[in-house]
Amino acid sequence: xxxxxxxxxxxxxxxxxxxxxxxxxxxxxxxxxxxxxxxxxxxxxxxxxxxxxxxxxxxxxxxxxxxxxxxxxxxxxxxxxxxxxxxxxxxxxxxxxxxxxxxxxxxxxxxxxxxxxxxxxxxxxxxxxxxxxxxxxxxxxxxxxxxxxxxxxxxxxxxxxxxxxxxxxxxxxxxxxxxxxxxxxxxxxxxxxxxxxxxxxxxxxxxxxxxxxxxxxxxxxxxxxxxxxxxxxxxxxxxxxxxxxxxxxxxxxxxxxxxxxxxxxxxxxxxxxxxxxxxxxxxxxxxxxxxxxxxxxxxxxxxxxxxxxxxxxxxxxxxxxxxxxxxxxxxxxxxxxx
Numbered sequence: 001x002x003x004x005x006x007x008x009x010x011x012x013x014x015x016x017x018x019x020x021x022x023x024x025x026x027x028x029x030x031x032x033x034x035x036x037x038x039x040x041x042x043x044x045x046x047x048x049x050x051x052x053x054x055x056x057x058x059x060x061x062x063x064x065x066x067x068x069x070x071x072x073x074x075x076x077x078x079x080x081x082x083x084x085x086x087x088x089x090x091x092x093x094x095x096x097x098x099x100x101x102x103x104x105x106x107x108x109x110x111x112x113x114x115x116x117x118x119x120x121x122x123x124x125x126x127x128x129x130x131x132x133x134x135x136x137x138x139x140x141x142x143x144x145x146x147x148x149x150x151x152x153x154x155x156x157x158x159x160x161x162x163x164x165x166x167x168x169x170x171x172x173x174x175x176x177x178x179x180x181x182x183x184x185x186x187x188x189x190x191x192x193x194x195x196x197x198x199x200x201x202x203x204x205x206x207x208x209x210x211x212x213x214x215x216x217x218x219x220x221x222x223x224x225x226x227x228x229x230x231x232x233x234x235x236x237x238x239x240x241x242x243x244x245x246x247x248x249x250x251x252x253x254x255x256x257x258x259x260x261x262x263x264x265x266x267x268x269x270x271x272x273x274x275x276x277x278x279x280x281x282x283x284x285x286x287x288x289x290x291x292x293x294x295x296x297x298x299x300x301x302x303x304x305x306x307x308x309x310x311x312x313x314x315x316x317x318x319x320x321x322x323x324x325x326x327x328x329x330x331x332x333x334x335x336x337x338x
Contacts, residue, residue: 002065004031004118008044011114017090019045019081020114021103024094026279027115029210034064041077042066045086051077074102082106090114116284120276121298126211127322127330130277130300133169133213134320134331137206140164141333146200146219153178153191156202164206173205173212174281184218185314187271187306199225199313205281212281213330214302216318217337228265228307228315233335235259235305236317239273239287243327249291249301256287256305265307274302277320299323300330 008020022028022042028050029035031042038053040060051071052060060068071077081089088108091100092115103109122130140163144156151159157176164172179189181197189201203216220229239256253273260269272291276283277300285293287301304318317335321327 002031005044005048005066007118008114009046011112011117012044012090015090015112017088017110017112018086019043019088020090020092020112021095021099022092022115023096023099024092026210027092027119030115030119030279032064032066034060034062034068035210036060039071041071043077043081045084078103078106113284119278120284120293121296122278122300122322123298126278127298127300129209129211130213130320130322131330133173133206133208133211134215136164136167136169136208137173137204137213137215138331138333140167140169140206141202141204141215141217144202146196149196152193152195153180153183154193156196156200157191160202160204164204167206169206169208170210171207173207173214177201177203177216179314182311182313185308185310185312187308187314187316198222199229199315201314201316203316203318210279212277212279214277214281214304214318214320215331215333216304216306216316217333217335218315218317219337220315225313225315228309228313229317231260231263231265232305232307232315232317236303236319236335239303239305240319240321240327240329243295243303243321243323244325245295245297245323247295249285249287249293249295250289252295252303253287253289253291256303257289260305260307268307268309269305270308271304271306274304274318274321276301295323297323297325303327 041051048066090112157178178191184201198221200219205213235256242255256273272288274287306316308314
């Protein structure tokens with residue numbers, strides 16, 4: 001049986017649960033190699049099973065490494081579990097409430113992060129795919145003509161996505177952010193029809209064989225913009241140097257945050273320092289003030305400090321870090337892009 005499933009079964013046994021319910025597409029894919037295109041119910045137990053929709057049966061039978069059964073009704077799933085003597089059920093934290101209420105009357109239920117714990121530690125094969133996604137994304141970024149100030153934010157975003165697909169990505173790993181001038185002070189700005197202003201912040205990633213990449217670069221021009229860029233760069237570099245197994249994630253966040261606060265911009269750093277990356281663009285753990293997860297080898301986490309000056313501009317610099325004996329930057333794209 002798959003190592004990840006065995007580990008989850010051990011977790012279930014420790015906590016006296018008999019089964020674990022997953023519906024999130026990337027969780028089902030992680031466990032079974034089958035990525036649903038419609039709904040699916042994956043139940044991890046001594047004999048794991050996936051209930052797939054009729055539309056997905058051909059795909060599921062082709063790809064899944066565990067047993068697949070065609071979904072008929074919720075009642076049929078409940079009956080199957082009852083026949084096996086299952087009385088309590090762990091659920092993934094992101095299970096939709098509409099699904100939870102279908103099971104709550106028949107089972108004792110609690111939310112557990114067993115699957116998130118498994119996904120935090122990447123295999124060498126997973127890291128290879130994240131690395132390839134990063135190489136595609138960075139190569140594509142260097143093909144952009146940002147100096148052409150007649151281009152709009154939307155046009156630059158479109159070109160970047162097109163280059164990534166031409167270079168081997170299946171698609172972008174999230175909605176590409178191209179934000180310039182005052183728009184760059186919005187961390188999740190949507191590309192607009194306006195021509196590029198200064199500075200130019202681009203946050204982008206490629207999806208390769210299901211795995212995501214994530215980078216941000218900010219191109220600055222004025223003395224004031226360079227001043228803020230230098231602070232963010234210092235925060236970025238010091239945080240990466242502080243990463244090593246055994247340190248808490250919140251301690252890395254504090255390193256990055258303290259540097260920005262020391263320059264008087266603590267209130268302008270308005271998000272966490274980073275997040276896990278894998279099949280999803282946001283995974284556990286996170287470099288946030290509240291995440292006391294211990295860093296381990298095999299984790300892959302972004303470092304992305306930023307300073308956002310409302311109505312003026314923002315600067316963010318982001319790289320994806322593989323945890324080995326220390327933090328290793330994936331990819332080789334310079335921070336300072338002229």
